[in-house]
Amino acid sequence: MFDALKKHLMPGLAAALIPLAAQAGEVTLTGEGSVKYSPDSARLQFTASAEESLPDKASDRVNELMAQWRNSISEYRDQLNDYSDANVNLYTRMVPVQERDQEREQRAVASQTVSFSIDDLALLNPLLAQAQKLGLDYHLGSGSFYHSDENSLEKQALARAIADARSRCEFVASELDMACAEVMTININGGHRPVPMMAEAKSARDVVSSVGDREIQTSVNATFKLD
Structure with missing residues (x-):
C-alpha cells in the first residue's frame, strides 16, 4: 500500500519541485539611480x-x-x-452693488x-x-x-539604476558562491523631480536669488539568472 501511495504522490511532488528548482537559479531585486542638476532654462x-x-x-x-x-x-x-x-x-x-437699490x-x-x-x-x-x-x-x-537636456539626465539616472541592480545581484551571488549572469526580466519605474527650495518673485520688490538644485530619481526591478 505504501508503494502504491508513493507512486501516486511522486508525480505531483516532482511537478511541485520543478518551479522551485527553476527559481533557485534566479534573483529578483531593485536598483536605484539619481542625478542632481541645476535648471538652466x-x-x-x-x-x-x-x-x-x-x-x-x-x-x-x-x-x-x-x-x-x-x-x-x-x-x-x-x-x-x-x-x-x-x-x-x-x-x-x-x-457688485453696496446698496439694494443701487x-x-x-x-x-x-x-x-x-x-x-x-x-x-x-x-x-x-x-x-x-x-x-x-x-x-x-x-x-x-x-x-x-533643464534644456532633461532627457539625457533621465537616461543617466536610469543607467545608474541598472548598474545598481547589477551590483546588488553580484553581491547576492557572491554570498551564495554563485555568479550573476544575464537579465531575465526588467521593469523600469518612472522618475520624479522633488520640488526644490527656491526663492520666488512674489511681489514687485522681489527678485529670484536662487533657483535651487533638483534631482531625478528612478528605479528598476530586475530578475537575474544565477550560475
Whole structure:
C-alpha cells in the first residue's frame, strides 16, 4: 500500500519541485539611480490687463502697456524663444452693488498675455524688473524652471539604476558562491523631480536669488539568472 501511495504522490511532488528548482537559479531585486542638476532654462508668462468703463478704453490701455513692454525688452527680444503675445481677451463684468437699490455698473476688462522661454537665466531678473515696472501680472513656481537636456539626465539616472541592480545581484551571488549572469526580466519605474527650495518673485520688490538644485530619481526591478 505504501508503494502504491508513493507512486501516486511522486508525480505531483516532482511537478511541485520543478518551479522551485527553476527559481533557485534566479534573483529578483531593485536598483536605484539619481542625478542632481541645476535648471538652466525657464518658461515665463506675463499678462497686461486694464479695466475701464468702455471696451475701447480698456483695449487702448492694454495696447499701450504692450507697446511699452515691447520697447522695454527690445534688447532681449532675440533671446526669447517661442515668443507669443497673440493671446488677447476682452469681456465685461458687473460691479457688485453696496446698496439694494443701487444701479449695477458694467465694466470692460481687457487683457493680453505674453509667453516665451529663455535658456539663459541671467535674463530672468531684468525681464522681471520690466514686468514689475509696468505692473504686468505673472507667477513663478517650480514648474517654471527646467533643464534644456532633461532627457539625457533621465537616461543617466536610469543607467545608474541598472548598474545598481547589477551590483546588488553580484553581491547576492557572491554570498551564495554563485555568479550573476544575464537579465531575465526588467521593469523600469518612472522618475520624479522633488520640488526644490527656491526663492520666488512674489511681489514687485522681489527678485529670484536662487533657483535651487533638483534631482531625478528612478528605479528598476530586475530578475537575474544565477550560475
